[in-house]
Amino acid sequence: MISTIYIEEEIANHPRTLAILKRFPDATKISCQRYGEVFNSKSQNFRLQKKQAALILARKHKGLVLPSPKEYAIGAELNYYFSHMLNCLYDCRYCFLQGKFQSAHYVLFVNYEDFIEEMQLLLNQHDEEAVHFFSGYDCDSLALDPVTDFTSEFLPFLESNPRALLELRTKSTQIRSLLKREPIKNCVIAFSFTPDKIARTLEHKVPDINKRLQALLDLQEAGWQIGLRFDPLIYTKDYAKEYSELFNEIFSKINPELTHSISLGGFRLPKDYFRKLEKLYPDEKLFASPQAEEKNNIGYPAEIRHEMLDFCENIITQHIPAEKFFPCHETI
Ligand code: SF4
Structure with a gap:
């Protein structure tokens, strides 16, 4: 799966680097000074690189834990995100990482201890308050877990x-x-879903919905708290039927007691990212569907957005109490 590994000189002897290299004895290893030399180089084609992405092992020096937008909160006032990894094994057409990064290579920051130290400092600063941390902003939190031991x-x-x-x-x-x-109470494994037909079209290399749902049920069975994320909601002319089927399938099987939170939000992207994705995939229907531009973002026009959010909200709130529901009414 990974045939090339770039290694920053600074962390060449870090125990996590050594453990990961041991897993890939046949990979070509290339030393570099800073990961940006490889990752941020301008002349890269995301689409081509995605076919054979390399792994880059690096150290994160600053900005390890950052405040996250309020719209994404799931019940706390204090919210932070951190990215121990950049990029993802999967290949969703709507993924904003394709617009954000020049490169499709996977960067893994091996200095977990520094992330944890910052998280601890933040907790100490906010004595007695709940603090939520989000790890899946710039990657999928679990897809590479067997390699990263995250x-x-x-x-x-x-x-x-x-x-x-x-x-x-x-x-x-x-x-x-x-x-x-x-299981521990203060960890929520939040699974993202779109209806089957949409997932088949747009979520390449991603485990299918049945497999994801089974993973979710196995975790609940073992006592873990799970979350459901319907974000982005994707519009099609049959969206009402498709989302109804998806909700029926999920809500008929999950344990609401061990469902920590459900959130949803319409498809939207920062304008620059949207334009970059349009260029990467000129034939992709998703980018040709009705869109509106507001401030620096592009997303569905307000009437479609509100119609979809209201439709989904009506069904979801029949299954879980309002305090577990977190719709993202972010304007685009
Ligand atoms: S799973 Fe998430 S992070 Fe990975 S490609 Fe899809 S949208 Fe992007």
């Missing part, structure tokens, strides 16, 4: 800090390391 390194921190909550956002079925341990 969960086994971060969950002990959560265990000893009940005031913190970690959201693992994923479309993956890589839940083995979670099932091996006792």
Whole structure:
């Protein structure tokens, strides 16, 4: 799967670097000074690179844990995100990472201890308040977990800090390391879904909906709290039927008691990212569907957005209490 690994000189002897290199004995190893030399180089084609992405092992120096937008909150006032990884194994057509980054290579920041230290500092600063951390902003939180050991390194921190909550956002079925341990209350595994037909068209290389749902049910069965993320909502002329079927399928199977939160939001992207994606995929219908431009964003026109949000909200709130529902009414 990974045939080339770039390694920053600074972390060449970091124990996590050595453990990862051991997993890929046949990969070509290339030393570099800073990951940006490879990752930010201008003359890269995201689409071509995605076919054979390399892994870059690096150190994150600053901006390790950052405030996250209020619209994405799931019940706390204090919200932060961190990215131990940039980019994703999967290939969703609507993914904003394709607009954000020049490169499709995967960057893994191996200095987890520095992320955890910053998280601890933030908790200490906000004495007695709940602090939520989000890990799936620039990657899928679990897709590479067997390689990165992300969960086994971060969950002990959560265990000893009940005031913190970690959201693992994923479309993956890589839940083995979670099932091996006792569940903890302050970790939410949040699965993203779109209806089957949309997923088949737009979510390439992603485990299908049945497999994702099974992973979710296995976690609930083991006592873990899960989240449901219907973001982005994708418009089609049959969206009402497609989303009704998806909600029926999910809500007929999950345990509402162990469902921490449900959020949803319409498809929207920063304008620059949207234009870049249009160029990458000129034949993609998603980018030719009705769109409106507001401030710096592009998304569905207000009437479609509100219609879809209201439709979905009506069904979802029949299944879970209002305090677990977090619609993102962000204007585009
Ligand atoms: S799973 Fe998420 S991060 Fe990965 S490609 Fe799809 S939208 Fe992007």
